[in-house]
Every structure is written in structure tokens, then in C-alpha cells.
Amino acid sequence: MVIYINGQFLTKEKAVLSPFDHGFLYGMGLFETFRVYEGHPFLLDDHLERLNQGLEVLNINYRFEREETNNILQELLKVNHLNNAYLRLNVSAGIGDIGLQVEPYINPNILFFPKPLPQAGDLTEKKAVLLELRRNSPEGSERLKSHHFMNNILAKKEIGHAVDTEGIFLNEKGCIAEGIVSNIFWVKGNCLYTPSVQTGILNGITRQFVCELAKKHNLSVEEGLYSLEHSLEADEMFVTNSIQEIVPISTLEGHEFPGKRGQIVQLLHREYRHYCKSLWSRHGLRSE
CATH class of the missing domain: 3.30.470.10 (Aminotransferase class 4, branched-chain amino acid transferase, N-terminal domain)
Structure with a gap:
């Protein structure tokens, strides 16, 4: 290489x-x-x-x-x-x-x-597990994508090598935060929920793009401080990052979700495929 x-x-x-x-x-x-x-x-x-x-x-x-x-x-x-x-x-x-x-x-x-990497393919779902380790606070006012990665490494050690599983952090105040290498979303009715950056999460690029994509398709998007229980009431759940794209979640804490059969996750995935070979910025969605 x-x-x-x-x-x-x-x-x-x-x-x-x-x-x-x-x-x-x-x-x-x-x-x-x-x-x-x-x-x-x-x-x-x-x-x-x-x-x-x-x-x-x-x-x-x-x-x-x-x-x-x-x-x-x-x-x-x-x-x-x-x-x-x-x-x-x-x-x-x-x-x-x-x-x-x-x-x-x-x-x-x-x-x-x-x-x-191979050509991008179809949706592949994962299981999610709640981590015992809490998400650490950012070193400054907002989390940077920095060399300080020990919290993520310890979390990965906690769940092991399973490629079909993502660990989910709560932050130090008990709010649902993010995955080890992902941001988390859930759908209830016509609303897409995701934790606020105030929880200490990384403001993922795919996270920001998915929020814009959801608004384009008339979904309301709410960012806030949420309990685990709030997310478990969802109709659908998925995680995102720039390499794995949109990953449907099938189970979390004994609760089952539609996974890759979810209507919203399928919609967002189709749209992701539409733009991934041409878009330079999420702001390009607004000019259409």
C-alpha cells in the first residue's frame, strides 16, 4: 500500500x-x-x-x-x-x-x-448492546475527532470482536449518547430522534447528512437529551458512520426493532445511494 x-x-x-x-x-x-x-x-x-x-x-x-x-x-x-x-x-x-x-x-x-472497499451494497443490520462503560466528557467545549480514542478502545474491548454488534454508550448523566464508532437514531411516528451534541457525542458527518436528508423528506428531526427508555419505545432504530453508512438495529436491551425491514431506514438508504457518488456537502441537498 x-x-x-x-x-x-x-x-x-x-x-x-x-x-x-x-x-x-x-x-x-x-x-x-x-x-x-x-x-x-x-x-x-x-x-x-x-x-x-x-x-x-x-x-x-x-x-x-x-x-x-x-x-x-x-x-x-x-x-x-x-x-x-x-x-x-x-x-x-x-x-x-x-x-x-x-x-x-x-x-x-x-x-x-x-x-x-467493495462496492457499496444492501443494508446490513446489527444488534446493539448497552455498554457498562460510560461515554467520557469531551476534552474541550465540543468533542473533536482526535487522537484521544481510549474511551472507544475500552468500549470495543468490552463487546469483543463481533462484527454484527455495536455498543451503545450512555453519558455520565445517564443520557443515551452514541455508538462506539457511530451515531444513533430512532424513529417514532413521523419524527427522527438523535442525541444532541450536548451529550458529549461526536457530531458525525453522516449524522448531519442524515438529519438533512430526513428533513428533505418531511420528517421532523429532534435533537435532545434522551433516556434509554425513550429510545426503546421507537418504531425503528439505526446507527450511522461514514464507512458503514446507515446500519439498521434489530435489537437493544431485549427490545426488537424491524432492522433492515424498517420503512424509514430503507427510504434513507435509497436516498444515500442516490447521492453518494456526486455530493460534496450536505448543503447540496438544499439547492435542489
């Missing part, structure tokens, strides 16, 4: 970073993962917008633009002979002295990692 690192395309064996990188020493780094469909990086603008906002918070002086980023991605796809792929864009703060730095980071390390 060839990766991109600081302007070079190198085999993964030749890619190196300094041990004095503050992404390694202090976790000062961010990443985005997104999916490429037939060469198109779906919702790339939204991923870059979130990344740029996070870089400001971490005081890393760098900004990503679509054209330059997409040029790198297209070359990376070409050299790896990929058309459908998983892409991870990683920004690490860069080299610094031992000790906490308050000055801006001006030479971050920038990496792109590709991984082959």
Missing part, C-alpha cells in the same frame, strides 16, 4: 514520523475517515470543514481546501489502483520540545491512508 505523507507518496514501510511529534507525545492530532464511491469522495467538504474547525481549536496552522485535497486523493487512488475505498486523513501537530506548547504549531504532519 502507498500512503501520502507531507507531499510524498511512499510505501507504508518507508513512512516515518519523529518521536518528538506532539501528536505522539500529547495526542495533539485529528483525523477524518470517509468513503470514496467510484472515485468520488462523498461529503468531502463537510469533512474538511469539521477538520479545519478542529485545527483552529488545537492551534495548528493549516487549512484544507477541496481542490488541493481532492488532487492528492485522486493521485493516491491511482497509485493504489483503487476506485472504491476507505480514506483516512490524519493531521498530527508536528515536532516540538518536550513540554506543553502554547504557541501555534506551524509544521504539522499530514498523512492520507487508503484501504480498498
Whole structure:
């Protein structure tokens, strides 16, 4: 596999970073993962917008633009002979002295990692289990997609290797929050519910897109602080992320849901397929 690192395309064996990188020493780094469909990086603008906002918070002086980023991605796809792929864009703060730095980071390390994926397929449902581990609070005012991933790793360790299961966090106040690698939604009547970012969740790019998609189809969308019991009264439940897309949930805490037979999840999945090879941002839905 060839990766991109600081302007070079190198085999993964030749890619190196300094041990004095503050992404390694202090976790000062961010990443985005997104999916490429037939060469198109779906919702790339939204991923870059979130990344740029996070870089400001971490005081890393760098900004990503679509054209330059997409040029790198297209070359990376070409050299790896990929058309459908998983892409991870990683920004690490860069080299610094031992000790906490308050000055801006001006030479971050920038990496792109590709991984082959098959063509997107049909809905695949999962079971959900409630985690004993609680979702930790964000380090700042809002959760960033950062190198601080221990809470997620411990949660994954709790549920094990089962690929057909997603663990669901409650936050420290007992509100339903999100999955280990996903955001959670449930449907009751004509309303789509999802936990607010005030619960401490990551504001997922697919989460934001699904909210816009639901509104486009005249579903009301409510974001709030909800108990587990509220979600268990749902007609349908599903989770989302940028790689797995929309994943119907069949069971949670002994409650059964329609899973991939759910009407709303099928509607949203069809629409997702319609846009995934062309849309750069969720805002493109509003211009139609």
C-alpha cells in the first residue's frame, strides 16, 4: 500500500514520523475517515470543514481546501489502483520540545491512508448492546475527532470482536449518547430522534447528512437529551458512520426493532445511494 505523507507518496514501510511529534507525545492530532464511491469522495467538504474547525481549536496552522485535497486523493487512488475505498486523513501537530506548547504549531504532519472497499451494497443490520462503560466528557467545549480514542478502545474491548454488534454508550448523566464508532437514531411516528451534541457525542458527518436528508423528506428531526427508555419505545432504530453508512438495529436491551425491514431506514438508504457518488456537502441537498 502507498500512503501520502507531507507531499510524498511512499510505501507504508518507508513512512516515518519523529518521536518528538506532539501528536505522539500529547495526542495533539485529528483525523477524518470517509468513503470514496467510484472515485468520488462523498461529503468531502463537510469533512474538511469539521477538520479545519478542529485545527483552529488545537492551534495548528493549516487549512484544507477541496481542490488541493481532492488532487492528492485522486493521485493516491491511482497509485493504489483503487476506485472504491476507505480514506483516512490524519493531521498530527508536528515536532516540538518536550513540554506543553502554547504557541501555534506551524509544521504539522499530514498523512492520507487508503484501504480498498467493495462496492457499496444492501443494508446490513446489527444488534446493539448497552455498554457498562460510560461515554467520557469531551476534552474541550465540543468533542473533536482526535487522537484521544481510549474511551472507544475500552468500549470495543468490552463487546469483543463481533462484527454484527455495536455498543451503545450512555453519558455520565445517564443520557443515551452514541455508538462506539457511530451515531444513533430512532424513529417514532413521523419524527427522527438523535442525541444532541450536548451529550458529549461526536457530531458525525453522516449524522448531519442524515438529519438533512430526513428533513428533505418531511420528517421532523429532534435533537435532545434522551433516556434509554425513550429510545426503546421507537418504531425503528439505526446507527450511522461514514464507512458503514446507515446500519439498521434489530435489537437493544431485549427490545426488537424491524432492522433492515424498517420503512424509514430503507427510504434513507435509497436516498444515500442516490447521492453518494456526486455530493460534496450536505448543503447540496438544499439547492435542489
